[in-house]
Amino acid sequence: MKDYLDxxxxxxxxxxxxxxxxxxxxxxxxxDEKAADQSAVNAMRNFLNQLMISGKVVIGEGERDxxxxxxxGEEVGKGNGPKVDIALDPLEGTTITAHGGENALSVLAMGExxxxxxxxxxxxxxxxxxxxxxDLDINxxxxxxNIVQSFAKYAEMKIESVVVCILDRPxxxxxxxxxxxxxxxxxxxxxxxxxxxxxTSVDDSGIDxxxxxxxxxxxxxxxxxxxxxGGKIYTKxxxxxxxxxxxxxxxxxxxxxxxxxxxxxxxxxxxxxxTGVTDGTMLKxxxxxxxxxxxxxxVMRSKTKTVRYIKAxxxxxxxxxx
Numbered sequence: 001m002k003d004y005l006d007x008x009x010x011x012x013x014x015x016x017x018x019x020x021x022x023x024x025x026x027x028x029x030x031x032d033e034k035a036a037d038q039s040a041v042n043a044m045r046n047f048l049n050q051l052m053i054s055g056k057v058v059i060g061e062g063e064r065d066x067x068x069x070x071x072x073g074e075e076v077g078k079g080n081g082p083k084v085d086i087a088l089d090p091l092e093g094t095t096i097t098a099h100g101g102e103n104a105l106s107v108l109a110m111g112e113x114x115x116x117x118x119x120x121x122x123x124x125x126x127x128x129x130x131x132x133x134x135d136l137d138i139n140x141x142x143x144x145x146n147i148v149q150s151f152a153k154y155a156e157m158k159i160e161s162v163v164v165c166i167l168d169r170p171x172x173x174x175x176x177x178x179x180x181x182x183x184x185x186x187x188x189x190x191x192x193x194x195x196x197x198x199x200t201s202v203d204d205s206g207i208d209x210x211x212x213x214x215x216x217x218x219x220x221x222x223x224x225x226x227x228x229x230g231g232k233i234y235t236k237x238x239x240x241x242x243x244x245x246x247x248x249x250x251x252x253x254x255x256x257x258x259x260x261x262x263x264x265x266x267x268x269x270x271x272x273x274x275t276g277v278t279d280g281t282m283l284k285x286x287x288x289x290x291x292x293x294x295x296x297x298x299v300m301r302s303k304t305k306t307v308r309y310i311k312a313x314x315x316x317x318x319x320x321x322x
Contacts, residue, residue, distance in 0.1 A: 009084075010299050012051055013108050013273040014310055017076035018295045020044040020090045020106035021275035022314065025286035028278060029100030034098045040090035040106055040277075041069055045076065048086075058116050059087030059109075059217045066116045072121070075265035087116050087220050087266075093192040103192040103280035111270035117260060118225070118251040119216045123238040126219055128210040130200035131230025140234035140259055143212065144178040151209055152184075159183045161313060164209045165196045172212050179211075192280075199224035199281045201231040207281075213238065223265035225272045228300030228307065235260045293315055303304070 001294040023043035027036035041061065048055065048070075055077040061069035070076075070088060077084075086108065091097060091133045093104030100299050109116070127140050129151060136154045138147055140235055152159050160183045166172050168188040187195055187207060193214040199205035219235045226233055245256060258264075275297040276283030286297040293314040 004026060006147035009053070009110065010271045010273070011084075013110060013271060014297050014299050014312075015274070016044055016047040017106040017108050017273050017296060018312060018314070018319045021277045021286055021295055021297075022288075022293055022316070024091045024097055024104075024106065025288065028285075030212070031098050033094040033098040037069075037091045037094045037098075044088065044090040044106065044108070045070055048076040049078070052081035054079050054081055054083045055086050055110070056084075056113075057088065058085045058118055059220045060146050061089070061121070061217075062312055063107045072263050082112050084110050085113055085115050087224060088215065088220060089217060090210060091277065092194045092218065092221070093277065094217045100278065101190060102278055103189070103195040104114070104277035105195055105280065105283065106192055106285070106287070107221050107272075109221055109266065109270055109272045111224075111266065112268055115266060115268045115270050116220050117265045118218075119237060119253055120244055120247050120251065122216050122240070122244055122248075123213050124216045124219050125213055125236045125238065126197070126210060126222075126233060127235075128197040128200055128222065128226070128233040129208065129231060130202075131226075134230055134232045136232070138196045138234070140236065143180050144175055147211070148179055148182060148184050148209065155208070157208070160185065160276065162208050163187055163191060163206055164211055165199065165207045166210075166212045167191070167193055167196075167214055169213075175212060177273045193276075194222045195219045195226070195229055195280055195282065197231075198225045198229065201229040202282055205281045219260075220265045221272075223262045224270045224302075225274075225300065226230050226262050227266050227302040228272050228305060230305075231262070233262050233265070235265065266302075269301070271302070272298075272300045274298050301310060
């Protein structure tokens with residue numbers, strides 16, 4: 001993408017996440033995860049298809065047979081612009097939104113062809129920390145206690161001052177026990193690990209490390225954000241059976257044991273855009289009063305490390321977003 005086109009596209013993608021966030025926000029606290037997610041998908045697809053791009057979804061919400069979700073391999077845009085790869089999550093935090101919680105986002109990353117790791121929608125191990133510590137090298141397969149202690153030593157922090165963010169899942173109980181055993185503190189979150197990884201590079205977020213198992217799409221999206229903000233993420237894909245590994249091989253994954261770092265997940269010049277659905281660490285959520293709405297978004301570019309925060313007021317007819 002030429003630089004001028006890159007800048008224009010970055011701003012155009014904000015419209016896409018704004019509309020997805022607006023649509024899903026109408027379901028906040030109503031307890032219906034599927035309705036919230038489907039509204040975000042419909043809005044994101046609609047506005048992606050208005051962009052002057054020839055885009056392909058390489059990190060999406062699943063397979064073609066799960067449509068009408070935005071699926072891996074789906075072509076979007078008007079088809080008469082630059083060829084781009086797209087990683088997206090129309091509603092990162094469906095449960096959060098349904099329950100009226102914090103840190104739900106609409107998220108999209110875009111780059112030239114080949115920018116993002118192609119992988120099935122499966123689980124991956126993740127360890128991430130912020131830009132102030134991005135030169136730290138760790139062994140991501142070391143035991144959690146050693147990883148946290150290495151981070152604390154490098155950051156010149158007391159162990160009891162370190163805050164590790166972890167998804168609140170039964171599968172993480174051993175990880176939680178290990179970190180507590182050395183005196184570090186833990187912030188458990190119900191969902192939203194993209195925002196949690198980004199928080200490691202946000203001043204005063206209160207999060208130093210992110211650790212645990214989450215979805216691979218979220219890992220790629222988080223890496224795209226860290227390419228723009230600074231920071232480091234280590235990941236390793238989890239293959240639960242041979243069928244999943246075979247599909248991964250068809251997408252170019254050749255080694256089960258590969259550790260993917262930030263630049264492996266999102267390479268080249270990438271853009272990252274997010275709009276808050278509910279209030280969070282980085283962005284405020286959607287505010288709607290009658291036919292007026294306010295959104296808060298961030299758009300970033302890895303090439304320039306520019307980070308723009310955009311507050312937009314929308315004069316809308318609510319029924320168009322139901």
